[in-house]
Amino acid sequence: MIEILILFSIIADSTGCFLCHSEVRSKYKLSIHYSENVSCSDCHGGNETALDIKKAHSGNFREKFTKMGVIEVCSKCHSSAERMAPYGIPFDQKELYMMSAHGKLLLKNKNVPVCSDCHDYHEVYKSQDKESPVNRLKVPYLCGNCHKVEFEDYSQSIHFEDVKKGNGNSPTCVDCHGSHGAYPPGFRDIDKICGKCHIQARENFLKSPHYKPFIEMGLKECEACHDNHKVKRADITLWDGKCTSCHNEKEEAFKVKEEIKSLLIETENSYKFAEEWISKIEKIPLETEDLINRLKDAKKGIENEKGVLHTLNVERIKEVINQYKGVYDDVAHEAINKYKLFQTRYLLIPALWFLIIVTIFLIQEYRKRISKGEE
Amino acid sequence: MSFWEKVISFIERRISLNELLSFFTSFGIFYTPLPHNKPVKEAIKDAMETPSPSYARWPYLLGILTFILFIFQVITGFLLLFYYIPSTNGAYSSTVSIIRDKPFGFFIFNIHHWSAILLLVMIIFRLIRFIYHKVFSPPREIFWIIAYFLFLFIAFAYVTGSVLPMDAGAGWVSYRFFEIISPIPIVGKIYKILLGAGKINDIFILRSYVFHVVIIPILIFFLFYIHFLSVRKVGLSFGNYEGKSVFPGYFFEILIIVFITFAVVFTLANIFPRKIFDPFLEYKNYFGFNVPFMFLFFDFLRTNLPLFLYSIIIFVLLLIPIFLPWIDRSPPIPLIKKPVAFVIYMVIFLAILFTSIMEYIK
Numbered sequence: 001m002i003e004i005l006i007l008f009s010i011i012a013d014s015t016g017c018f019l020c021h022s023e024v025r026s027k028y029k030l031s032i033h034y035s036e037n038v039s040c041s042d043c044h045g046g047n048e049t050a051l052d053i054k055k056a057h058s059g060n061f062r063e064k065f066t067k068m069g070v071i072e073v074c075s076k077c078h079s080s081a082e083r084m085a086p087y088g089i090p091f092d093q094k095e096l097y098m099m100s101a102h103g104k105l106l107l108k109n110k111n112v113p114v115c116s117d118c119h120d121y122h123e124v125y126k127s128q129d130k131e132s133p134v135n136r137l138k139v140p141y142l143c144g145n146c147h148k149v150e151f152e153d154y155s156q157s158i159h160f161e162d163v164k165k166g167n168g169n170s171p172t173c174v175d176c177h178g179s180h181g182a183y184p185p186g187f188r189d190i191d192k193i194c195g196k197c198h199i200q201a202r203e204n205f206l207k208s209p210h211y212k213p214f215i216e217m218g219l220k221e222c223e224a225c226h227d228n229h230k231v232k233r234a235d236i237t238l239w240d241g242k243c244t245s246c247h248n249e250k251e252e253a254f255k256v257k258e259e260i261k262s263l264l265i266e267t268e269n270s271y272k273f274a275e276e277w278i279s280k281i282e283k284i285p286l287e288t289e290d291l292i293n294r295l296k297d298a299k300k301g302i303e304n305e306k307g308v309l310h311t312l313n314v315e316r317i318k319e320v321i322n323q324y325k326g327v328y329d330d331v332a333h334e335a336i337n338k339y340k341l342f343q344t345r346y347l348l349i350p351a352l353w354f355l356i357i358v359t360i361f362l363i364q365e366y367r368k369r370i371s372k373g374e375e
Numbered sequence: 376m377s378f379w380e381k382v383i384s385f386i387e388r389r390i391s392l393n394e395l396l397s398f399f400t401s402f403g404i405f406y407t408p409l410p411h412n413k414p415v416k417e418a419i420k421d422a423m424e425t426p427s428p429s430y431a432r433w434p435y436l437l438g439i440l441t442f443i444l445f446i447f448q449v450i451t452g453f454l455l456l457f458y459y460i461p462s463t464n465g466a467y468s469s470t471v472s473i474i475r476d477k478p479f480g481f482f483i484f485n486i487h488h489w490s491a492i493l494l495l496v497m498i499i500f501r502l503i504r505f506i507y508h509k510v511f512s513p514p515r516e517i518f519w520i521i522a523y524f525l526f527l528f529i530a531f532a533y534v535t536g537s538v539l540p541m542d543a544g545a546g547w548v549s550y551r552f553f554e555i556i557s558p559i560p561i562v563g564k565i566y567k568i569l570l571g572a573g574k575i576n577d578i579f580i581l582r583s584y585v586f587h588v589v590i591i592p593i594l595i596f597f598l599f600y601i602h603f604l605s606v607r608k609v610g611l612s613f614g615n616y617e618g619k620s621v622f623p624g625y626f627f628e629i630l631i632i633v634f635i636t637f638a639v640v641f642t643l644a645n646i647f648p649r650k651i652f653d654p655f656l657e658y659k660n661y662f663g664f665n666v667p668f669m670f671l672f673f674d675f676l677r678t679n680l681p682l683f684l685y686s687i688i689i690f691v692l693l694l695i696p697i698f699l700p701w702i703d704r705s706p707p708i709p710l711i712k713k714p715v716a717f718v719i720y721m722v723i724f725l726a727i728l729f730t731s732i733m734e735y736i737k
Contacts, residue, residue, distance in 0.1 A: 283650075283651070284475075284648075284651075285471050285474055285475045285651055286475060287475055287476065345481075345645055346645065346646070348641075348645065349641070349642050349645055349646070352638055352641055352642075353638055353642075356634045356635065356637075356638045359634060360631050360634060360635075363627050363630060363631060364627075366627075367627050
């Protein structure tokens with residue numbers, strides 16, 4: 001009887017292991033390995049079609065793995081170009097891992113995460129899968145399991161705000177530190193890492209009067225002003241807090257800062273002014289789609305070119321900012337004009353009354369003439 | 376014979392033009408029906424020269440204004456039909472696009488809005504004046520009943536119409552109106568069958584639209600027609616027979632009234648356009664809107680009385696006016712000369728006015 005059951009089980013699952021290990025079965029069935037026909041014996045060894053428990057667990061069978069063992073088992077397939085190439089998955093993960101900070105600590109017998117700690121063991125999902133713990137949007141939580149302080153800082157950042165909104169383009173831990181080859185960035189590397197996305201900001205920073213003094217003073221490039229994990233949106237308040245830690249009010253640099261700051265405030269105010277007018281005429285309602293689009297485009301443009309602020313060259317900054325501020329002012333001006341044009345409708349009222357009074361007068365005259373004719 | 380005379384005589388030999396014209400002139404243009412045995416040209420001439428009482432005098436002005444405003448509604452409503460889309464997705468955007476993008480859309484929409492308000496005000500004034508002069512004494516009971524039903528239909532048209540733009544105010548009106556009307560016996564049931572159980576969806580908007588643009592206008596037209604037929608038969612309430620001919624007598628007077636009414640409506644529409652709020656969203660609370668003014672009294676009773684009592688009182692109050700010509704047996708003289716009737720009517724009128732104001736302030 002048992003033999004028949006085992007046979008059924010083997011036919012149904014193509015393995016007899018789940019007859020006893022039913023708790024693994026449900027988890028393993030969700031895994032990408034199950035759908036790609038990776039069997040129990042591929043990792044654990046043994047004989048999965050055997051009808052006897054002893055025989056099934058015989059040979060090279062292994063129940064549990066050491067940390068190093070996990071890496072060896074996974075890399076059996078994942079380091080093979082032949083097996084990984086069809087999936088388009090990189091096959092250098094083991095090498096990367098061994099070079100990483102995690103890998104180096106592992107060799108010193110430290111308790112560090114290996115493959116199964118991040119990817120799980122039986123329940124392995126594709127990394128794009130929403131359920132996967134290594135999904136882009138879940139990475140901060142995964143790393144935060146061990147790196148608690150860093151996660152707390154990161155969770156206050158503008159980057160994490162976007163991740164929470166579901167923006168997959170926002171950087172998580174792995175974008176700066178790497179994933180399998182995770183390594184803390186060196187002292188002079190921060191500008192390169194941030195510059196991967198903030199290209200213009202980096203270029204301008206390298207040309208700026210700040211670059212050399214920063215190196216001499218041992219300041220950490222971007223991090224010195226923007227912080228590392230808890231990087232906030234770079235708004236006007238940044239110009240108050242950070243500058244004064246190095247410069248005092250009598251310096252020329254301080255005047256430059258004040259000039260740039262007032263330019264930014266002016267631009268912000270023109271934007272708000274245009275926005276107010278648009279919402280005012282939208283309620284009437286008047287056509288505002290074009291104005292809104294232009295305002296949005298200009299706002300986007302200013303966001304994209306904000307990197308120019310790193311040059312600290314007032315003339316250059318004015319040149320860039322003013323072209324967008326000009327759009328803001330134009331939009332506000334057009335909105336006001338539209339409103340004024342709409343107000344001219346009041347002129348129609350006296351015009352209409354005048355027309356009607358004249359008509360009534362003419363009608364009365366006509367009536368008089370007719371009644372005179374009748375007489 | 377000129378070309379046009381030939382055309383007219385060609386048609387006249389084949390269609391009873393007199394009858395056709397007589398139907399149209401029922402709506403207050405000529406006082407008398409056109410004779411059928413004469414050629415149409417002579418018949419019109421005769422009818423125009425027949426001395427007749429002028430509509431364009433106080434207090435008949437209220438009636439003629441009601442009709443003129445209704446015609447404004449028909450014309451502007453007809454223009455709005457070309458762009459309005461009756462669905463949850465299209466209602467708001469099409470309304471906004473009418474006001475914003477279409478030529479004269481702003482004026483047409485707001486003239487439609489203001490004519491509706493003035494129409495209601497006129498019909499209410501007309502009901503008050505009917506009571507004051509006791510116009511519904513025999514043989515003019517029909518005048519009163521028609522005026523009362525006109526009021527009900529126009530009020531209903533006002534509600535179904537204010538739902539159509541589907542902005543926050545419109546959605547709110549539809550909910551509150553449902554609250555007011557659903558407890559009333561028979562009326563509430565009919566409303567639920569016709570317009571659904573207070574949910575705002577495509578069907579509700581479509582049905583409000585059908586009632587607003589087809590069914591109610593037809594009913595109102597029918598009532599007007601019956602009223603004018605009755606006027607032809609029994610005459611105006613107080614004979615104001617000046618012996619004027621229709622043309623050039625009161626034809627021009629009515630023309631002048633039309634012009635002035637248009638100017639007034641246009642002025643109001645221009646200075647106080649209807650506010651368009653944000654699009655209506657279900658499950659969002661809206662504050663700061665008032666019920667349409669004619670339902671403030673209903674709302675006051677609903678919030679201050681038990682629901683059962685409210686439904687009975689409103690039902691009776693809606694029913695009583697239909698039988699008023701047979702209930703009120705006082706002589707047909709102005710109300711001010713009948714102390715008992717004056718006190719009773721004033722108490723009812725002031726009660727409605729006071730509760731409405733109380734509700735409005737709240």
